[in-house]
Amino acid sequence: MRHQLLLCMLVFTTLLIAEKSVVAQTKTVAERLGYPADTRLVIVHADDLGMSHSINEATIKAFSSGLVNSGSIMMPCSWVPEIAAYARANPQADLGLHLTLTSEWQKYRWRPLLAGGSVQSLLDADGYLYLTESEAASHLNVLEAEKEIRAQIERATKLGIRPTHLDSHMGTLYQTRELFEMFVRVARENKLPIRVAKDMSGRMPFLSQILKPEDILIEGIVSIEPSVTAEGWANFYIDELKKLPPGVTELVIHIAYDDAEMKAVTFEHPNWGAAWRQRDFDFFTSDAFRKVLAESHIKLITYRDLQKLQYGM
């Protein structure tokens, strides 16, 4: 009798879970977050935290405006203690890790957290991480990359950062199927959502084979490109925001001041350079941005919301 009761409860529970899972899969992310299906939801995400003081200072200032509401940290960089102190003092901040396997500037470079011998395939001839994502992806041993990104997650935890999500600096972890597969596996283990959107499947044909139904896939990513002129900066974003589809879009932005440090970091590299980042700071802390959000009925959400949805945290 007792066994039959237990069996009965087990079957019932299994049915309940299955039911919930089916519901989860048929509802949109917006609906699962409690919004009508046609709501336009945006994460305003600043990349590259910890890379320089200029980035940290400008992004923290932008966070305080409430208009930039998410960001991710590059653990191998020397300005991490500054942003880690911010993370500890602002535990509600939506901070993830910008997993770093490249070091792209000329005058200012960084090494992996793990040393030479154990991650040799991640290093260029000068002992730094590779300059580009394609060089990195073509040289690296996936097991060594996995060791390094695990070390980055571990160090974040050690410094009191409680990441809400993961993404990949310069997209290195999206370059090959093997890398992306490993990235997704490490993210799931750590119960962290990753930056991944439906509109990535064109250049990542393996996407649908790796993601599971329970992985959250946002609609799209908006990121400004070098072809946009300085004068057209605000209009580019305003146009993109006005024509957003329903669902979740991530605006991937790069914020810093156009100061001596940032000019030297991005020396001879106007793309994603100091002036570029100042323009992002200016727009994303402006009344024009606030206005277009209100007029287009766009709601801001964070990766913390997606983490809660996917992992119940």
Next chain:
Amino acid sequence: MRHQLLLCMLVFTTLLIAEKSVVAQTKTVAERLGYPADTRLVIVHADDLGMSHSINEATIKAFSSGLVNSGSIMMPCSWVPEIAAYARANPQADLGLHLTLTSEWQKYRWRPLLAGGSVQSLLDADGYLYLTESEAASHLNVLEAEKEIRAQIERATKLGIRPTHLDSHMGTLYQTRELFEMFVRVARENKLPIRVAKDMSGRMPFLSQILKPEDILIEGIVSIEPSVTAEGWANFYIDELKKLPPGVTELVIHIAYDDAEMKAVTFEHPNWGAAWRQRDFDFFTSDAFRKVLAESHIKLITYRDLQKLQYGM
């Protein structure tokens, strides 16, 4: 007959070498450099290169004045590529290595070149080098410190830096007899003179037991202290320069701009802070400094001169 001739030549050569060595030891460093014994010789040495862009930029500017003529580089820091490019473009520059076993600021920190496991004793709880020289010296295993400083020398060579001398950031390698002994041994092996002065023997009673007669010992080191006010800055240096003893003195200075980056690096630490470093920049590129050098008949020399003397390079 042939053997006798060879033997005779050998004896003669040995006598010549011995004679030269005795002469070397009885002459002062100034005389050995070809100056009258009472000449006042000065090395104007900027520390901490590679630590920040502000330091690199201000020091390179000061080098161009000709009044600051030596400096040393911190290999674990991220701005090393900028100063390494300068070193490659200016092979005559007198650049040494500021061997680094501490990471002293709050918001901006660095790790050793070697990783965690292999140099565990060099790391604080956050995985960075210790904040102070005394913490570093009391925790570190001398063998691990040796591995790390050898890695720093090796990396410099890899980046095309040809160091002319070695010193120690925050003096960590002068803290104990064991560390200093190891430091001297590594320096001799690499044929590099080190920063060591007669006036150090008070706080380093083991000095005379470790140095050999052929090691070059300069007269003294002048370094400004926190007790000097901003208003008294130039006068401190002018007074010190006017009363210099004959022989070689090293002015150990810290040059940077009082800008946003340097203010953030030295956050809440006025000693050796951004304004301090700007004052050093201002004085050591000033006409007042040029004037006191001329009026006091002070000649500038570099570590390259001392390296030539000690190792014939």
